[in-house]
Amino acid sequence: MAKQKKRATLEDFKERLEAINPELFKMLSEPKSHFSFRINRNRADVESVVKKLKEEGFEPQALSWIDEAFVLPIEQREALVKSSPYSAKEIYIQNLSSIFAAHALRVTKSDWVLDLAAAPGGKSLIFSEKAKKVSAVEPDKSRFFMMKRNFKESLAKNIQTYNKDGRFIYKACPELFDAVFLDAPCSSEAHFDIDKGITWWSPRRIYKFAKLQKELIISAFESLKSGGEMIYATCTFAPEENEAVVNYLLKKYPNAKLLPIKHNFKNTQEGLTKWQEEAYSSELSKTLRFLPKGAFSGFYIAKIAKR
Numbered sequence: 001m002a003k004q005k006k007r008a009t010l011e012d013f014k015e016r017l018e019a020i021n022p023e024l025f026k027m028l029s030e031p032k033s034h035f036s037f038r039i040n041r042n043r044a045d046v047e048s049v050v051k052k053l054k055e056e057g058f059e060p061q062a063l064s065w066i067d068e069a070f071v072l073p074i075e076q077r078e079a080l081v082k083s084s085p086y087s088a089k090e091i092y093i094q095n096l097s098s099i100f101a102a103h104a105l106r107v108t109k110s111d112w113v114l115d116l117a118a119a120p121g122g123k124s125l126i127f128s129e130k131a132k133k134v135s136a137v138e139p140d141k142s143r144f145f146m147m148k149r150n151f152k153e154s155l156a157k158n159i160q161t162y163n164k165d166g167r168f169i170y171k172a173c174p175e176l177f178d179a180v181f182l183d184a185p186c187s188s189e190a191h192f193d194i195d196k197g198i199t200w201w202s203p204r205r206i207y208k209f210a211k212l213q214k215e216l217i218i219s220a221f222e223s224l225k226s227g228g229e230m231i232y233a234t235c236t237f238a239p240e241e242n243e244a245v246v247n248y249l250l251k252k253y254p255n256a257k258l259l260p261i262k263h264n265f266k267n268t269q270e271g272l273t274k275w276q277e278e279a280y281s282s283e284l285s286k287t288l289r290f291l292p293k294g295a296f297s298g299f300y301i302a303k304i305a306k307r
């Protein structure tokens with residue numbers, strides 16, 4: 001008789017998160033208190049948008065580490081979406097972990113950036129303001145067209161879009177890009193709604209994504225020029241999709257080196273160097289996990305240099 005597969009439970013999920021960080025499940029269970037947004041500087045300057053928002057009754061909270069992003073209480077999200085700067089596409093709602101991760105990639109005015117898993121395109125929009133040009137790759141047709149519309153509406157003119165599978169990009173573009181961002185498709189544990197109970201989460205899903213992520217991280221690294229830097233990121237907590245994927249790259253490519261990520265945030269945790277039976281390189285402690293708090297969503301970032 002075929003063995004019956006045991007269904008994953010909320011308790012399994014909780015146990016895994018607490019093994020990563022004892023506070024993580026609790027932090028994820030707390031209702032979101034704030035959200036954040038960026039000003040689209042292709043359409044407006046920061047001061048004029050803040051002025052308009054104040055006239056419309058908002059008090060956007062500025063941040064010490066970035067000029068173009070602001071925070072508001074979560075109750076004001078609906079009202080912001082109805083505000084005139086939002087209707088004029090002068091505002092892009094994006095969580096602070098994503099904004100920080102995109103800015104953590106070293107990008108200069110003369111650079112060509114590859115965004116290997118790009119839709120809906122929020123991070124490409126940040127690179128487009130800093131780089132000479134951006135190549136944004138997205139295999140899913142409907143997400144691809146939504147992303148194209150996003151770039152058009154945002155007036156981002158230096159982004160080329162490709163409806164392709166990121167796993168094979170390196171074959172057409174070996175060592176072509178100055179900087180690469182891989183915001184990998186993942187099990188999205190950071191967006192798990194604990195009140196709704198266990199729906200789409202399962203360890204099987206984690207293993208399925210880990211396999212794809214290993215192929216994508218190779219493609220990202222092979223597409224990067226020697227001397228360039230890349231970021232591997234996910235919105236999930238599972239070490240199998242994070243540290244294990246980066247560890248796999250480090251083992252395969254001796255010229256892949258982890259770089260420290262500078263920050264002053266308290267809601268973070270350094271990368272794990274072991275998980276369950278697996279030991280990872282001690283270098284993995286240079287990677288960073290954002291714990292969900294305020295306008296920060298759960299996120300994982302590894303910054304990698306190609307020597």
Ligand SMILES: C[S@@+](CC[C@H](N)C(=O)[O-])C[C@H]1O[C@@H](n2cnc3c(N)ncnc32)[C@H](O)[C@@H]1O
Pocket residue numbers: 098116117118119120121122123124137138139140143164165166167183184185186216
């Ligand atoms: C986390 S989302 C990217 C979010 C985006 N970077 C942003 O900030 O707006 C991951 C994306 O990877 C795409 N994806 C899935 N499989 C892929 C593959 N084989 N190659 C490239 N992208 C893939 C998904 O469709 C999804 O749009």
